[in-house]
Amino acid sequence: MTKFIHSKLITTLIHDEAGFIVSAELVLVATVGVLAMVVGLSEVALNVNNELEDIGSAFGSINQTFVQKGVLGHQGYSAGTEFKDNADHCDNTCDIQPLAPSSEF
Numbered sequence: 755m756t757k758f759i760h761s762k763l764i765t766t767l768i769h770d771e772a773g774f775i776v777s778a779e780l781v782l783v784a785t786v787g788v789l790a791m792v793v794g795l796s797e798v799a800l801n802v803n804n805e806l807e808d809i810g811s812a813f814g815s816i817n818q819t820f821v822q823k824g825v826l827g828h829q830g831y832s833a834g835t836e837f838k839d840n841a842d843h844c845d846n847t848c849d850i851q852p853l854a855p856s857s858e859f
Contacts, residue, residue, distance in 0.1 A: 817839050824834035 819837060821836045821837045822834050825832045
Protein backbone atom coordinates (compact mmCIF):
# COMPACT_ATOMS: atom_id res chain seq x y z
CA MET A 755 0.00 0.00 0.00
CA THR A 756 2.79 2.42 0.90
CA LYS A 757 4.58 1.71 -2.35
CA PHE A 758 1.37 2.47 -4.27
CA ILE A 759 0.93 5.81 -2.45
CA HIS A 760 4.56 6.79 -3.12
CA SER A 761 4.35 5.90 -6.80
CA LYS A 762 1.04 7.80 -7.17
CA LEU A 763 2.55 10.85 -5.41
CA ILE A 764 5.64 10.78 -7.65
CA THR A 765 3.48 10.41 -10.77
CA THR A 766 1.33 13.34 -9.66
CA LEU A 767 4.39 15.52 -9.00
CA ILE A 768 5.94 14.64 -12.36
CA HIS A 769 2.79 15.60 -14.28
CA ASP A 770 2.12 18.76 -12.24
CA GLU A 771 2.97 21.84 -14.35
CA ALA A 772 1.02 24.50 -12.47
CA GLY A 773 4.15 26.25 -11.17
CA PHE A 774 5.90 26.37 -14.54
CA ILE A 775 3.47 28.83 -16.11
CA VAL A 776 3.57 31.14 -13.10
CA SER A 777 7.38 31.23 -13.02
CA ALA A 778 7.60 31.86 -16.78
CA GLU A 779 5.15 34.74 -16.45
CA LEU A 780 7.14 36.19 -13.56
CA VAL A 781 10.35 36.04 -15.57
CA LEU A 782 8.66 37.81 -18.49
CA VAL A 783 7.14 40.51 -16.27
CA ALA A 784 10.44 41.03 -14.43
CA THR A 785 12.34 41.34 -17.72
CA VAL A 786 9.91 43.95 -19.06
CA GLY A 787 10.07 45.80 -15.74
CA VAL A 788 13.87 45.91 -15.71
CA LEU A 789 14.01 47.11 -19.33
CA ALA A 790 11.47 49.84 -18.61
CA MET A 791 13.42 50.92 -15.53
CA VAL A 792 16.69 51.14 -17.48
CA VAL A 793 15.07 53.29 -20.18
CA GLY A 794 13.37 55.48 -17.57
CA LEU A 795 16.55 56.03 -15.56
CA SER A 796 18.54 56.93 -18.69
CA GLU A 797 15.91 59.57 -19.52
CA VAL A 798 16.08 60.92 -15.96
CA ALA A 799 19.88 61.16 -16.20
CA LEU A 800 19.67 63.00 -19.54
CA ASN A 801 17.11 65.49 -18.22
CA VAL A 802 19.08 66.12 -15.00
CA ASN A 803 22.15 66.92 -17.12
CA ASN A 804 20.11 69.29 -19.28
CA GLU A 805 18.74 71.12 -16.25
CA LEU A 806 22.21 71.44 -14.70
CA GLU A 807 23.46 72.83 -18.02
CA ASP A 808 20.65 75.41 -17.96
CA ILE A 809 21.60 76.43 -14.43
CA GLY A 810 25.25 76.78 -15.43
CA SER A 811 24.29 78.90 -18.43
CA ALA A 812 22.12 81.10 -16.21
CA PHE A 813 25.03 81.71 -13.84
CA GLY A 814 27.32 82.41 -16.78
CA SER A 815 24.96 84.99 -18.26
CA ILE A 816 24.88 87.15 -15.11
CA ASN A 817 26.37 90.55 -15.91
CA GLN A 818 28.37 91.89 -12.96
CA THR A 819 29.28 95.22 -14.53
CA PHE A 820 28.82 98.26 -12.30
CA VAL A 821 29.64 101.97 -12.44
CA GLN A 822 29.70 104.39 -9.54
CA LYS A 823 29.94 108.06 -10.50
CA GLY A 824 32.26 110.37 -8.60
CA VAL A 825 31.04 113.31 -6.54
CA LEU A 826 32.61 116.82 -6.56
CA GLY A 827 31.66 119.39 -3.91
CA HIS A 828 33.06 122.56 -2.19
CA GLN A 829 35.50 120.86 0.18
CA GLY A 830 36.31 117.61 -1.54
CA TYR A 831 35.50 114.99 -4.06
CA SER A 832 35.27 111.29 -4.44
CA ALA A 833 36.49 109.45 -7.47
CA GLY A 834 34.16 107.07 -9.24
CA THR A 835 34.80 103.41 -9.83
CA GLU A 836 33.96 101.03 -12.64
CA PHE A 837 34.10 97.33 -13.33
CA LYS A 838 33.36 95.70 -16.68
CA ASP A 839 32.47 92.04 -16.79
CA ASN A 840 34.11 90.79 -19.96
CA ALA A 841 32.70 87.71 -21.64
CA ASP A 842 34.32 84.48 -20.52
CA HIS A 843 34.78 81.33 -22.54
CA CYS A 844 31.64 79.64 -21.17
CA ASP A 845 29.31 82.60 -20.70
CA ASN A 846 25.70 82.41 -21.89
CA THR A 847 24.50 79.29 -23.66
CA CYS A 848 27.24 76.72 -23.75
CA ASP A 849 25.97 73.34 -24.76
CA ILE A 850 27.81 70.41 -23.28
CA GLN A 851 29.48 68.57 -26.13
CA PRO A 852 30.58 64.97 -25.64
CA LEU A 853 34.18 64.29 -26.52
CA ALA A 854 35.03 61.71 -29.12
CA PRO A 855 36.64 58.60 -27.68
CA SER A 856 40.40 58.71 -27.93
CA SER A 857 43.03 56.07 -27.51
CA GLU A 858 45.48 56.23 -24.65
CA PHE A 859 48.55 55.76 -26.83
